[in-house]
Amino acid sequence: MENFLASISLVSKIATNDYVGFTFFVGCMAMMAASAFFFLSMNSFDKKWRTSILVSGLITFIAAVHYWYMRDYWAGFAESPTFFRYVDWVLTVPLMCVEFFLILKVAGAKKSLMWRLIALSLIMLVTGYFGEAVYRDSAWVWGLISGIAYFAIVYEIWFGTAKKLAEEAGGAVLSAHKTLCWFVLVGWAIYPIGYMAGTPGWYEGWFTGLNMDVIYNIGDAVNKIGFGLVIYGLAVAKSSEK
Ligand SMILES: *C/C=C(C)/C=C/C=C(C)/C=C/C1=C(C)CCCC1(C)C
Numbered sequence: 001m002e003n004f005l006a007s008i009s010l011v012s013k014i015a016t017n018d019y020v021g022f023t024f025f026v027g028c029m030a031m032m033a034a035s036a037f038f039f040l041s042m043n044s045f046d047k048k049w050r051t052s053i054l055v056s057g058l059i060t061f062i063a064a065v066h067y068w069y070m071r072d073y074w075a076g077f078a079e080s081p082t083f084f085r086y087v088d089w090v091l092t093v094p095l096m097c098v099e100f101f102l103i104l105k106v107a108g109a110k111k112s113l114m115w116r117l118i119a120l121s122l123i124m125l126v127t128g129y130f131g132e133a134v135y136r137d138s139a140w141v142w143g144l145i146s147g148i149a150y151f152a153i154v155y156e157i158w159f160g161t162a163k164k165l166a167e168e169a170g171g172a173v174l175s176a177h178k179t180l181c182w183f184v185l186v187g188w189a190i191y192p193i194g195y196m197a198g199t200p201g202w203y204e205g206w207f208t209g210l211n212m213d214v215i216y217n218i219g220d221a222v223n224k225i226g227f228g229l230v231i232y233g234l235a236v237a238k239s240s241e242k
């Protein structure tokens with residue numbers, strides 16, 4: 001009877017040492033709370049900033065929905081939900097590139113900057129998926145290609161056109177841009193660590209004891225919610241200027 005109830009139950013147990021299950025659960029809740037926060041605060045800002053806050057909310061909302069599924073998937077199969085993970089990223093990381101464009105629009109950012117960042121992010125993620133899910137035996141090669149695309153993004157925002165535009169805009173836009181640059185350099189660097197912890201390769205043993213999903217879950221919380229809060233802070237600063 002008990003087994004029967006367990007098999008039809010909508011809730012699974014989470015063991016006290018199941019850090020993956022725990023971080024999926026908390027991650028899901030945090031993404032939901034962040035989405036409610038961004039959406040509900042939208043109307044208190046000037047029209048110009050509402051789109052940026054909306055995109056912040058969409059990023060955490062899309063993640064919340066994927067975390068809902070990933071939490072369930074992990075509870076049911078005790079396997080990494082790699083497919084859902086990458087679908088989430090393919091939708092949310094390009095939106096983070098859109099955020100860079102939106103805040104730099106005041107300085108005359110062109111759509112080509114946005115599309116360049118989006119294209120690089122898609123190369124980074126699709127090659128990462130190949131290494132993690134399809135061609136695991138050559139994971140390091142795919143990881144390397146992905147890493148090159150990642151550094152191209154870092155270069156563009158730290159030293160390229162995006163940087164010049166941020167300098168032209170100055171003030172709060174420049175300082176928000178700088179903080180976002182740090183998120184991409186340090187916060188996004190969490191992901192290749194997770195990748196190396198979870199795929200076979202010559203780097204095996206570097207990160208033993210670390211779990212790929214736990215690392216990805218921490219990375220997502222830091223980057224998606226943190227990124228959104230930087231944009232929120234910028235909108236607050238800009239709306240109180242006048
Ligand atoms: C909200 C999700 C975010 C910000 C995801 C970012 C993901 C990355 C920066 C992933 C990067 C990777 C590499 C640089 C090399 C190895 C493969 C990846 C895809 C894990």
